[in-house]
Amino acid sequence: MKGKIALITGASRGLGRSAALHLAAEGVDVIGTYHSKVAEAQAVADEIDGLGARALMLQLDVSASASFAGFTEQLRAALPERFGRQDIDFLVNNAGVGEHASFAETSEAQFDLLVNLHLKGPFFLTQSLLPLIADGGRILNVSSGLARFALPGYAAYATMKGGIEVLTRYQARELGARGIRVNVLAPGAIETDFGGGAVRDNADLNAFVASNTALGRVGQPDDIGLAVAALLGEGGRWITGQRIEASGGMFL
Template sequence: MNSPPIPTGKIALVTGGSRGLGRNAALQLAARGVDVILTYRSRRDEADAVVAEIERQGTRAVALPLDVADSASFAGFAAAVREQLAGRWQRGHFDHLVNNAGIGIHASFAETTEAQFDELMNIQLKGPFFLTQALLPLLADGGRIVNISTGLTRFALPGYAAYAAMKGAVEVLTRYQAKELGARGIAVNVVAPGAIETDFGGGAVRDRKDLNAYIASQTALGRVGRPDDIGRVIAALLSDDNGWVNAQRIEASGGMFL
């Protein structure tokens, strides 16, 4: 029987924490004694299930609704976070922010519509930019931010021009955040996953055997990534052991397309 996690006194806010990589990151953090505020867009039942799983481990958690595409809602969301911090934790700050929430749109460069481009920009770039800005007063000095990118900023696969361009901008933003927030002792890094077996993008990597096998054949470690592979990297990057890592792009792809 596993021992309950030893509380660290830290709180992490994970966007898109009800499913996929965000869910796994939330669970991995909780297993290390970090309390979690996770967000969901529409599936409250999924978010509640993650909260229940975290609390069964002996760590505290709460789920809050958030649409990262709606920047006008960020002030209200920050107020809700402040209320939860005061009521549930009797404190005014959280320690870690994981900007994970996102979508994938597969379309060739020539066929990408302006509506698709704008949707990706609002969710993948404008969202984390202004959400982080809105949450800065609640992020503790000495805290940490992890932004999520993609291996597609290093290697190019047809159909992801707009998506990868947004994530490339997030990687640049990460370095600027690290520079400008360094005076507060806040470290900012970006994790770039390779192909992972989740429901992201319709679950193609997970469900299509031909695609899964092809990616595995192009990966040095010989398989497709799993959610645990990424959640563990995020949790490790937020640990005190990695407090001196800053402004870095950490690719977790098993060695894709080397």
């Protein structure tokens, strides 16, 4: 994949960081977005440089769709200057946050944040970036195992991820004429700081997840980073419109 360019939203931490580093290790140049943590984003860029790939970190609030036109123009200007290209090969819609609340107690503010960040944002950001995605490129949307199985407290979050899974099929159908493959990756529970780091830091929760996972452990960020690299590689060239769950067999 050397010489390809990937844009990964939410690349400064967690799954986005892991995906960026695994792609960089295969020679892919990375444009990452971050919301507010400049130092973390720069640290990831330095790691990418250390792997021999080129990196560029750009600020973006994926929940603010009014900013997408400006972001797209910023990217359009940066591509030839930094990479000598006019387009990108891969888009990974990864950025997100977790909100834990029962259905009965979910507030409208929580719902609006989740829909803007996890559904409206990827919908219109991808739309805005379409002219900059090369024919034959790949789009990978990140969903969640929670769109398949139900755990109390994630009704709103999982609803958005269910929407992303439907959107993925429509994107695959409509963008197939350009040779663009579109798939959705659904991680299970992963040890990151997502949702306050509960899976990573709460020993009881960690043990509960491991006991309900076929492979007997909780996922690690590298499990997802490796899956992203595999799906964007040549081995995924005949895969489109599919939901791939990377959960180690959680709640089978």
